[in-house]
Amino acid sequence: MFVRRIVLAVAFSLAALVPAWANPMLLVDRSNLAVLYAEDAGQPWHPASLTKLMTAYVVFEELGKGTVTLDTPVTISKNAWNQAPSKSGLKVDSSISLKDALYILVVKSANDVAVALAETVAGNEAAFVAKMNDVAQRMGLSGTHFVNPHGLHNPAQVTTARDLAVLSLYIEQTFPQFMPMFGTGVVRLGNARLESNNGLLEGFAGTTGMKTGYVCASGLNIVATVDRGGRKLLAVVLGGSSARERNERAAELVLEALNGQRQPTGQNVLALSNSVGAAPVDMRSRICGKESEAYVKAQQALFPIGMEGQPSFLTDQVAVHEYTAVDLGRVRNNIAMPRPRPPHTPTFSTPLESAALKGPVSPSVAAAAALDIPMPRPRPADL
Template sequence: MLIIRRIILALILVFSSLAPAWATPLLVVDRATLQVLYAEDAGQPWHPASLTKLMTAYVAFEQIANGTVTLDTPVTISRNAFNQAPSKSGLQVDSSVSLNDALYILIVKSANDIAVAIAETIGGSEAGFVAMMNDVASRMGLTATHFVNPHGLHDPGQVSSARDMAVLSLYIEQSFPQYMPMFTTGVVRLGKARLKSNNGLLEGFAGTTGMKTGYICASGLNIVATADRNGRQLLVVVLGGSSSRERDQRAAQLLLDAEAGRLQPNGQTVLTLPNAVGTAPVDMRPLICGKDAKTYAAEQQAAFPMGLKDQPSYLTEKIALHEYTAIDLGRVRTGIALPRPRPPHLPMFSAPAPVESAAIGDILRPGVSPGGSDIPIPQPRPADL
């Protein structure tokens, strides 16, 4: 059966090379050399969706390094953060988590409320943080990229490219390798909730090390995937998938092709790969969420059936997901006046006149005679033996 399966996979690879070209951006990069192994429309402006959160995380990592915040800094869910559209963390207004836990939730669950809460914590406001994101994009040379928000929910002005997302991902790994375990994590536990990643490669493709998925109607289903296999360090970007199955299977196929040597350097590095600056981003809404969605999905299934029922799959390994436990620090109210200090005590009664050689009963219970009460006088504490 294993031999037959390998023959089927080989035939699919042969026939898939004869099929029409994949219509949305693809990019494969050797992370060790930065060489481009395959690129198709990699500089085409595209809506990044939740791939945006790669930049949200990078800005946070940079500010931690600069000392403006720490991993223990509380991140609080404001009303503005709570009101964001799903995906969400499930935290209530005024609830807080540490910045470390917030980053895990951001990356694994792709929670939009957490993205805004991180932005407000670090940038002072969402707009202030977005300015920091665009500053980083400029410093990195991401010429196709412009951010309007920290989460990736649709805005016509939120634009990037496969090339820029690859460069950003490489910067994260090279500048802040200590945070890479966040990207390999598949589940975050928060209270009773189990927040799971949408990256199917983490549990089906051995060697996967991250990094992020994203989806809105205008972008289709996006992924940046990294993997270390058989001595190769690879990165793949797939934008505009019609389903998570197609997106993940495409990414896995490209990783396998690169690992096997079927994809060779094209003479460019990802840094010299040009962007189509000035070109309008593609809007996938008619094909992903509009009236043509069913037809488009059927066409894509016919062109690329990998992973469908009764079809071979590239995601065949059974990998236990790495889990992380985040802690809800509780609700913290802000803007409430603190209690004023208690005023100094003023005695209401005058002190009793001193009594010479007063009896012990008079001292303990003024006005009560030791012999006229059935309440026993406390005896001295016995000495320790």
């Protein structure tokens, strides 16, 4: 008790040095869209590399339309190569298959590959971003706007925890065949080992995905999906002061639901409102600026889970899924190096308009129907 009082006293003294901030967090039951916990879920926030969830979705949709295939070569242009890290390590004019590019995009969060995919699918970044914003509008993501396909900071690139949850539901329920990409922990490319930053994949049993992101202005973000104890849960945590905090808070939300500490709030994630027109929070001074040392120490004192000598929620021994990508070599005049691949048979063929989230999973949300927001489809029972 004495030690706990000391910890709390330190936490309060450190927190007084920097402005207090409650970061957005959201916990959703994916089986029925019930909100189990929501804190500032509609607060505008910079997505960082969570942007790539939409980048992937747009590519999935183009695959469904047949404009590209999983074997389509994706070439690293000079423009793509010039992007800031995180990067794939591929050279200018080198090429990989679109399937391999998606794995590298999702697992390594490679910004060069995000641009290369945009150029491959839409001809240029601007045209691809227009597709991203079109999808966001059709999904009813009223708090979301994209400026680039990678998530490197732009003040106008904004989303909310609510919108990220809805986007993640679309990915899972419209294109479930691609979910293994988001549950992959390592991509091998030549001699390189490209690793995911999602610590739940290797330390929290039942984690199936999805994505992390970080820039100074956003702090450390995560969307995580977990299938465990007969439950299908989705957690969103934005603005963490460290990867430890971000990952542990997401795991804590899930465990609280599994332990019965988080019950349905009576809200449906589709019916949550966004603070449209509000300015996004800029975490730069807290994460990378002059306030960062005091802010991070205050966060550590208030939430020490996972620090040295403290308990952790990420103690499971989980086998990490790996995927091997292949550098097809340099490409000139759109002629790629040959690489035999098995024929690809698409498992879907319809775009969002007819393959949208709908059905009896949550038929009671009349408000969503009135806004023409499609509903998630029921999923097959686990065998």
